[in-house]
Amino acid sequence: MTKEVRLRFAPSPTGPLHIGGVRTALYNYLFAKKMGGKFLLRIEDTDQNRFVPGAEEYIKDSLEWLGITFDESPWKPGDSAPYRQSERKASYMQYALDLVEKGHAYYAFDTSDELEAMRERLTAARMVQPQYNSITRTQMKNSLTLPEDEVKARLESGEPYVIRVKIPRKEEVRLNDMIRGWIMVHSSTLDDKVLMKSDGMPTYHLANIVDDHLMRITHVIRGEEWLPSAPLHVLLYKFFGWEDTMPEFAHLPLLLKPDGNGKLSKRDGDKLGFPVFPINWINQETGETAAGFREQGYLPDAFLNFLAFLGWNPGDDREIFSLEELIEAFSIERIGKAGTKFDIAKAKWFNEQYIRAMSTTELADFLIADAKAEGVEVSREKAEAIVQLTKDRVTFPADFWSQNKFILQKLEAFDQAIASKKWNQEAVKVLTAYAGELDQFDGTFDAGSAKSLLEATAEAQGIKLGKVMQAVRLSVTGSGVGPDLMEVFAILGTKEVANRIRFALDTLEIID
RNA sequence: GGUCGGUUCGUCUAGGGGUUAGGACGUAUCCCUUUCACGGAUAAAACACGGGUUCGAUUCCCGUACCGACUACCA
Known part of the structure; x- marks a missing residue:
């Protein structure tokens, strides 16, 4: 029996989910469903400083609106529970300690001031990369440089510390990305990232790898911003001895701003002239509302369809796909490599297509x-x-x-630009007569009869209907443009049309 | 700066050693329509640049340029 395909969407609740995140969730969902696998939601709330109240509910509501559903989540726990990293806190330390024991990680006691000083020193010395790595760690305060008993003493005294990964000095790290192919980096360009923070919480790197392993995740589809740290993650799988079950990675191209300057971010709010969020987000601190696609009138299926095509295509000319059809057609091979600019005009077009359907x-x-x-x-x-x-x-x-x-409802105003050009003697004559005809009309008033009555009226006055048509429209609708006038007449009925004509006759000033 | 990634019409993209480089959105024009829109038709519009490899390169390789991501005890 082959391994069950399991994917996860793992946002951190630091604010509203933006559309790039929604697309990531969508691709994960599509692939999971396509493979007949499971899709889970994991909340990565390891940074207590950035926690934003309501963000978690927002994520839930947004994806629910779109019909992206989870097989397992904080609200629908399965055998991988719990699904919030804050609730899994207790389990991470043992994995970090395991790494320390194996010699792949170490304790570090440097204060933030000392780290700052180190970076300044290196920058001043024109070191290309002021980072905590296999070279610089030898000059810092950590369990690699300090005597064993001092390390023990510091630990026992309750001095704050972090656990850092010990990146090997010379090693070629390889990663076969499903979208980008083989990527190779030398370990010397990697730094000794913090795995456990001094507050006892893991960083993304540790928590992510541990949880993906524990939750038996088989494929990781995430944004391209993670590509630079992917080699570190590969190394961690190796250090833990989990290479055999390491998930496959797919790094998605980024969603870019329309002006081509940088990736779309939450802070773009609605500055760009279109929403960057799926649904409205109310900032609880400022009370400001950031616009959502839902509230702007986008249909969930249309929005999803549009989003799916930002970076993916089915390989033929079809464009309208339901969620079910997307699942059927989806494949990672057909995801592009280049960043994608966001085009709201196309989103509107999709919405129009869905409305007509x-x-x-x-x-x-x-x-x-x-x-x-x-x-x-x-x-x-x-x-x-x-x-x-x-x-x-x-x-x-x-x-x-x-x-x-x-x-x-009652007309609010007449378009004066049209009135000053079209409201002439002839129009008034035709309309006056037509209002009278309408009073006496007793057949079925539909577009056809409304039109023939109007034509007959104009002809009886010896006036060409085409010459007064705009005035007729103006008198009844107040405007020079709109849907088929005779159909509007039919909806309005004889009485209302006659009333409106008389009102216009009383209100508008005749030109010439 | 360094590491990594990327580059086909304005935008989303198809394609891939020999094509009139295809489609969609948007734009323009025409038709339809007693208006506008819809619909139909047509048009303008792209392989970043320079070297190789090759009979032939937009496609493969290498450089360059440009764009982007990352470079936190954030994710």
Whole structure:
């Protein structure tokens, strides 16, 4: 029997999850499902200073909105529980000590001032890399330089210490990345990273490797920012003696800002003119709200579809994929290597495609709800008629109300630019007559009959309809643009159309 | 600075030793439409540069340039 495929998404709750993180979660999810494996959520909250209240719930809510589900998580524990590293704290020290015992790690007592001084000294001496490594550690205060009994004494006295990994001086570290192929680095360029912090918490490097091992993770799909520390992770697997079960790595290209300067970050907020977060995030300190895609009107499936295509493609011309179809089509081989700039126009296009694929009934719900929020009651029938007429004109569900509220409530104003050009004697004549005809009309008032009545009216006045059409639109909608006017008439009904025409006749000033 | 990674239309990308370098978004024009949009059609638009290897390189190799990530007791 082959090994069960297990992937994890391991965010740290230091703020809202941004879209790059969401894409990472999505790719992990897609691959796990594609392989018939398991997908777990692990919260990496080892940095107590950066913990942000609400961030964990935010992660949960965001992924739930998108339909990215976990087989195991803090809220759905499996046999790898617990799923928060803070709750696993007790287990890390023994692994660090194991490494110390094997000679792959050591205690270090240097204070932050001393570390700072070391870096300054090295920088002044034009050392290329002021880091704690196989050379510089010989001049620092650690269990490699201090006498054994002094180390023991310091430990026993409760003096703060960290445990650092002892990077070998000369070793070629190789890593076969699923996206990038073989990557080789020399251990001399690596530094002795801290594994256990003085507060007793592990750093990412230790906790990540230990937990991935304990949780039997088979594939690690993460952002490219982790590539430089991947060799360290490979070394740690080796030091622990876990090479045989080391997961495969795939480092994803980064999501870049549209201007091409740097990776997209949480701090970009909505400065870029579009959200960087899946759902609204309220900063509890400042009270400010950072916009989310959900609140801007993006449909979860459309957003997911868009995100999936940022760095991946199925190899053919298809672009519209449901989550199920994405799982079916997904493969790591088809993930690109280059960073990806974010293009909001394409996101909007995806949203439009998804809206058009939705049923009139579903879309009418949005219009009814939005209208109600503005104190306007709309009948189901009318809402569906409006949606039917306008569904290929909107980008977001909220557009149904904002673009068509002129149908549902009193006109607020007339477009003066149109009025000053089109509201002439002829228009007034036709409209006056048409209002009268409408009063007497007793057939079925639909787009067809509305139009023939209007045509007949204009003809009776000896006026070409085309010449006054803009004025007709203006009188009833207040605007020069909009959906098919005769369909709008049909939705409005004879009485309302006649009323609006008379109101316009009373309000607008005739030119010439 | 160092280490690592990357580079096909403005953007997302397909392709890969011989192609009119394909698609999508966006842009422009035309058609449709008594408006706008939708839809349809068309157009402009790319292999970073320099060397090799080769009969032939956008594709393979090496340099250069540029972009990016990393370089914390953050993840």
